Amino acid sequence: MISLHPVLADSASTLSLTSYAYIFALAGFLGFVLISKVPSILHTPLMSGTNAIHGIILVGAIALCANAHGWISITLSTIAVALGAINVFGGFVVTDRILEMFRGSARGNASAKEAAHE
């Protein structure tokens, strides 16, 4: 059992290094499989959606800030929290806006089909 950051023990997990390696490798393969199935029409929302997902770094920033002592650490980690929050909120909001339009476009789809039936 190796904790990389002992002081973060209550916020970070205490898995072994090989467990992290497993998570990393499996997530990588899963990512390649999942994303290969996304059609090119949705590549922009995929990009902005994954953009929002890497905002998960916000969680790391919070952990750092909560354990920070001294003004340098506190300043750096506070900036990190703000940047991470911009990334998360901006990313999900933008993606939702894009996908909302695709729903509108789906309605257009339906009406086009109806028109074809008439």
Added chain:
Amino acid sequence: MSNDQAQIAYLITSICFILGIMQLRSPVTARRGNLIAAVGMIIAIATMLDTNHANNVLLIILAMIVGAIIGTAGGRMVRMTAMPQMVALFNGMGAGAAALVAGGGLVPSLLSNGHVVSSCVKAGRLISGDCGALTLQNTGGTIWAAVSVIVGSISITGSLIAYAKLQELMGSRPITFPFQNYFNLALLVVVIGLALSFVFIHALGPILALVAIGALAVGVLMVLPIGGGDMPVVISLLNSFTGVAAAATGLDVGIPALIVGGTLVGASGTILTILMCRAMNRSLFNVVFGAFGTIAVGAGPATKGAGAMVRSISPDDLAASLAYAHLVIIVPGYGLAVARAQQEVREMATMLEQRGVTVKYAIHPVAGRMPGHMNVLLAEANVPYSQLCEMDAINGEFEHCDVALVVGANDVTNPAARNDPSSEIYGMPILNVDQARSAVILKRSMNPGFAGIDNPLFYAPKSMMLFGDARASILKIIAALKEV
């Protein structure tokens, strides 16, 4: 919340991310997918806030509120045409956070001791001692921190330069200087060397700062020579960089949700980068180090184009030929985004459909400034996505098409990519506009595209040009259609 409970919460977060991406397979479920991913994010944030009732809680919440306001406002207000730069900007923010978390995590130990005891480092373990709040027990941690600082820093400045180029704060043409590639490579080697020395020899604060500064410079120098048309590749690449930085930080601080989220993004960015490169028939190396288009500028186009005749067509004539066509294929490009003509194009298409004309849109994978850019713009204008055709699906149909209407696209229609082995873009998959019964190109002027490559399509006997702003031209066509 106990550690086990927290771990389960992070597992739920990871599952939400995965489910969210799974739902992106279809436009019908995609919005729900985004929502699921967002819920996962909220769970992770709440869990982390709950497990850290320690210090600076007020500060954290304040910083989050500020970030949330800026992010939400930016995300709400951005125009769809400006989406690529917004994504680049958010990407830079995430990269900044990743680099700060990885680097900042090392700060206390570096400050209080001057440096982390090097004999311990050589023994493979950084012993925490009284090094401050955040300390490392083994070099495994510092290696990941160093990776995150390097990749994250490159992504910060790279994204900002990409933003500046896309926002037209600076020219989108490649900026080059002599021996640029050698200089960039040398700088990268120095940065990596410094990082290795930080991890294995002297864990000194100033060295880490140098690593960060060097990597920031690499980011600037890497994106400066890349032209506007290559932006889809660059944005995908930077997206994947930030994902890798987040994953590395996750490995560093030991939060599995960070590893999963970051790795998924890294994979997504990598796949998109590969797809974009393939769509241009170029290697990633060539995009990053090629400074595409600098060779042809000034030389080729003028000489080649001078003798050839270009025929132009009036909006009235074009409206007539569109109105009596069976199949019209619209080929949108970045010019459509610049002119913000998507709504008008849709209006024109609807009028044609009411006359019984079949209208389809041919979307080249690298049309626009980010992957899928054209699809978003046309979806914004409520174009049914069944009409949006991928290159391979539509290329066979051009020969049956009466009018191919090219709106602000250039290089992706250039037949030289198919016929002319001496052309710079030879081998790039293109839309077969030249095979249509007639092609009409809406263009502001005869200036060649960003790459400065002449397009023989313009001089082809079946081609006609309609000069002017794309939006104004389409409005004229709409007016003329009403009278046909």
